[in-house]
Amino acid sequence: MALLEVQGLRTYFKTQEGTLKAVDGIDFMLEKGQAMGLAGESGCGKTTAALSIMKLLPANGYIAGGRINFMGQDMAKVTGDKLRAIRWRDISIIFQGAMNALNPVKRVGEQITEPIILHEKVDEAVAMKRAKELFEMVGINPNRIREYPHEFSGGMRQRVMIAMALACKPRLVIADEPTTALDVMIQAQIISLLKNLQKELDLAMIVISHDLSVLAETCEQLSIMYAGKIVERASSAEVFEDPQQPYTKGLIAAFPNIHGKKIMPASIAGNPPNLIRAPLGCRFAERCFMAKEVCLKEEPKLVEVKPGHWAACHFVPPLRG
């Protein structure tokens, strides 16, 4: 059985202008020890999807439908103490912007030991010992355990965040834009750290980023999201070698490739649709160079187009058989 199985997840927000359908029916599966990337532009619902799994939605957000099957329980329905028991022990999250995600008036050691003491009912000394081991694991000198967040640089703070996420030996770690605010060199350090930890600890990981190249380097599987839907899903290598959906093609073409020719990458003109009044047909139709009448009327389904490769586009023929 898969570690995590998301089926038809819909997460909506109540706003003054109406219901905003941030995530509108997505499916994916994650096996133990597998890393999946979730890519898309800002506002496509990738972070909302991840927060739904953790049930960390803001007050006006709610799960409107679907199932989130995590280790045999439907996370969409779990609440209260039961939910608290799972959060951080079994699923943890590395937040975007390590600068703001740590409590500035608490020593980092305390912040790491807190969930350990809470979840594992051990005393402080044991938890502190674990915290030091975690520091070692993520490449920080354990002697720095009593320092405050402001004493760490950006990259080091991100390492503290990673240590914190690993504190209770979770099965699943969600990393929300783990390297976005960091310099290239530090980004490379964090990417290689995440990759090593994932292998060593046999972690399942969902990495969220708008940067396809970061995802390609950390994840075997990639899902591309657009306007609340998954529009393409395949192995990272497949997505780059043979993208099927026009949006995915556009995203890949938008990347400046430092190893290639010196040419200005193409951009995708226009903006994503307003998800309060989502268009009837394909949500990408308005920006798509291939769009025909059918795209405006009928929504394409996510179908298997090659073995293990799924795409949602009227012009990509489904796999026969």
Next chain:
Amino acid sequence: MVKDILVVKDLQVWFPMRTGFIQSLVSKEQRWVKAVDGVSFNIKDREIFCLVGESGCGKTTTGKAILRLVEPTGGKVKYYGEGKNTLMKEMLEDAVSKGKVTKEQAAKMMAEGGLDVRALQKGRMKRLRQKMQIIFQDPYESLNPKQSIYDIIAEPLVVNGIGANEAEREKRVVKALDDAGLRPPKDFMWRYPHEVSGGQRQRVGIAGALVLQPEFLVADEPVSMLDVSIRSEILKLMLDLREQKGLAFLFITHDLGVAYVFSDRIGIMYLGKIVELGPTEEVVKQPKHPYTKALISVVPTPDPEMRRDKIILKGERPDPANIPPGCRFHPRCPFVMDICRKEAPKAVFVSEGHWVSCHLETGTPAEPPPEEKKA
């Protein structure tokens, strides 16, 4: 030969460090954060010159120091754009009337020399800034949320007393919006920043710079906050502005990928100094400095076949308040030799217009050699 629009020589921006009371008793010595420590480059007419480096390397401070948004503590900034003429004429007339220079000398300086930006008084600096503008990184924070787009763009005109009446100013605002690709301008003018998308906000920032009809723009990470899918639109807009208006750019970024596709020449900065400078394609395809090589190797790439050996430097950049002796890159350099710990390397040309400061490279000394100039 293409004319320079800007020449920067040995630019220095040192910030004094605050010392505690006890420390001031122990030592009288003033310590400095050397954010920019001897940076030299030139930008040609219609050129896009790019400064690349990690955060804290001094690239933004360099950009601001050129416009004197922070005061440089040393070095020269000379401006050669058309905008210098009236200012320079005034200054030279002043000097002649005070008997500091002769008329002949003044005429010669007018014809050949650049405008010494650091020597300008406040009022004249303000006038020069109409010709040298800056675009800021964060389109979410650099626009006043309580002002309409019209007011944001008209403000520089009001401040500088340009445009006789509202109608004239409106004409210029409409033109600037149109030039920045916010079309039709009348649709955008009365909106507020929160009512437009991130890419459009950055266009508003660009329009705000264009309204004064500048010749030279400092663009400080103008696309790093934007989604990849719209980045190249903004970059293309800047290329168009160069074509149509003959603008030159100092483009500041930490993203080598963007620098590669967008710029003509590139300078790699490390800890307050440029360590390698040359034509973009050459620097990226044939990097010489170990730091440049490392930076290029870690740019994430979607193509698994291109994922060659990465040179991941250990640790983080050292502190500009405490610059290592010798080559400032030596504590992180994979090829460090004995000499690197003792002696700062001199800049040498490795090919036409491509110089590097590294003990591993030999060649003719580059002019200007940043180290020697100071002695």
